[in-house]
Amino acid sequence: MSVTVHQLAVGGFDHNFSYLAVAANGDALLVDPTGDAEVICRAVEAAGSITPRYILLTHGHLDHTQAVGEALGFFPAEVVAHPNHPLAGRTRLRDGQLLPFGETAVEAIFTPGHTRDSVCYRFADDSAVFTGDVLFVGCIGFCRSKEMYNSLMKKILPLADSLVVYSGHDYGPVPFRTLGEEKKLNPYLNCHSLEEFKAELQHLE
Numbered sequence: 001m002s003v004t005v006h007q008l009a010v011g012g013f014d015h016n017f018s019y020l021a022v023a024a025n026g027d028a029l030l031v032d033p034t035g036d037a038e039v040i041c042r043a044v045e046a047a048g049s050i051t052p053r054y055i056l057l058t059h060g061h062l063d064h065t066q067a068v069g070e071a072l073g074f075f076p077a078e079v080v081a082h083p084n085h086p087l088a089g090r091t092r093l094r095d096g097q098l099l100p101f102g103e104t105a106v107e108a109i110f111t112p113g114h115t116r117d118s119v120c121y122r123f124a125d126d127s128a129v130f131t132g133d134v135l136f137v138g139c140i141g142f143c144r145s146k147e148m149y150n151s152l153m154k155k156i157l158p159l160a161d162s163l164v165v166y167s168g169h170d171y172g173p174v175p176f177r178t179l180g181e182e183k184k185l186n187p188y189l190n191c192h193s194l195e196e197f198k199a200e201l202q203h204l205e
């Protein structure tokens, strides 16, 4: 695989995950630096000679951004987020935008529903997708039902089965699994109408 993803259990408000991804050429990015910044710093140090390229933020909830300030100290990179995100950097991100990264690229996929500024980030080589609080292993985040249903059906379901889904919290029976498995096992990806989806939402804790 051309990109190595490190899933970091950083604690935070509720079993949060941050991520460090490193491409073969040394390009590196962080996703949602939060919780224990020491854990992230150690992972960055252990990665050796890398080039910090991006800090990708999946949405504006504070439990996903607590360590951004600290991270910028040891990982000086461009902050990338939805234009409405309070920490959005100089790049005015567009839906579908491709950010060069290693031998591949990162695609920003706007997926409103959990929040209006929710973005999923997919590696264009179809190796991984960072879903924040849109899609968890076996579950989804709290949401406005119609927007979330549209995002899941139109933006997430068409993506490749090979993608490893890396979400914002450790809520599932396993910390990650492929989108192909989610398509089979996640009840929220198996609703055939908005009404069915709304009924399923009543099971969200």
Ligand SMILES: [Fe+2]
Binding pocket: 059, 061, 114, 133, 141
């Ligand atoms: Fe959230």
